[in-house]
Amino acid sequence: MKAPEISLANVHVPLESIKPSSALPVTAYDKNGFRILLHFARECPPGRSDVLVVVVSMLNTAPLPVKNIVLQAAVPKSMKVKLQPPSGTELSPFNPIQPPAAITQVMLLANPAKVRGTVGFMLSLSDTLDVS
Numbered sequence: 001m002k003a004p005e006i007s008l009a010n011v012h013v014p015l016e017s018i019k020p021s022s023a024l025p026v027t028a029y030d031k032n033g034f035r036i037l038l039h040f041a042r043e044c045p046p047g048r049s050d051v052l053v054v055v056v057s058m059l060n061t062a063p064l065p066v067k068n069i070v071l072q073a074a075v076p077k078s079m080k081v082k083l084q085p086p087s088g089t090e091l092s093p094f095n096p097i098q099p100p101a102a103i104t105q106v107m108l109l110a111n112p113a114k115v116r117g118t119v120g121f122m123l124s125l126s127d128t129l130d131v132s
Contacts (some may be wrong), residue, residue: 006078006079006080006110006112007048007110008051008080008081008082008108008110011045011048011051011082011108011110012023012084013040013041013053013084013106013108014057015046015055015087015104015106018038018041018055018106019041019042019043020029020041020042020054020055021040021041021042022042023040025038025039025040025057026038026040026042027077029121030048030057030122031095032062032112033060033061033062034055034057034058034059034060034061034062034066034093035060035061036057036058036059036071036121036123037056037057037059038054038055038056038057038107039054039056039057040052040053040054040055040057041053041054041055045108048110050110050111050112050114051087051089051108051110051111052108052111053106053107053108054106054107054108054111055104055105055107056071056072056083056104056105056106056107057103057104058086058091058102058103058104058105059091059100059101059102060091060092060093060094060101061094061100062093062094062098063093063094064093065068065090065091065092065093066090066091066125066126067089067091067125067126067127068089068090068124068125068126069086069088069089069091069103069123069124070088070089070123070124070125071083071086071105071121071122071123072121072122072123072124073107073108073119073120073121073122074119074120074121074122075117075118075120076115076117076118078111078113078115078117079109079110079111079117080109080110081107081108081109081110081117081119082083082107082108082110083105083106083107083108084106084107084108085103085105085106086103086105087102087103087105088103089103091103
């Protein structure tokens with residue numbers, strides 16, 4: 001018998017409704033002043049105990065702007081991932097007098113089999129900042 005199809009099509013979690021967990025954020029990327037942090041939510045979406053809610057924060061601490069930022073995620077076939085629209089696609093240059101600019105994006109991870117898996121990321125942005 002084939003396993004039921006996992007879908008996140010009808011799942012949406014507003015950023016303002018997310019309560020952070022007590023877990024420390026995970027640094028997914030940190031190079032040349034561009035950083036990606038993963039913040040885990042305390043609760044799953046209503047009726048979807050198989051879905052982990054993660055807030056992705058992208059920060060710029062470099063002296064140059066970062067533009068055309070697009071984050072993509074991939075997971076094993078036993079899981080599904082959905083990235084909700086980001087809060088923006090550009091980060092202004094770092095200013096030491098102000099907090100660093102940030103983009104937030106909600107990521108939903110469905111893992112009904114509760115198997116251990118990895119999330120892969122692909123990041124694209126303009127070449128105003130070399131993050132290679």
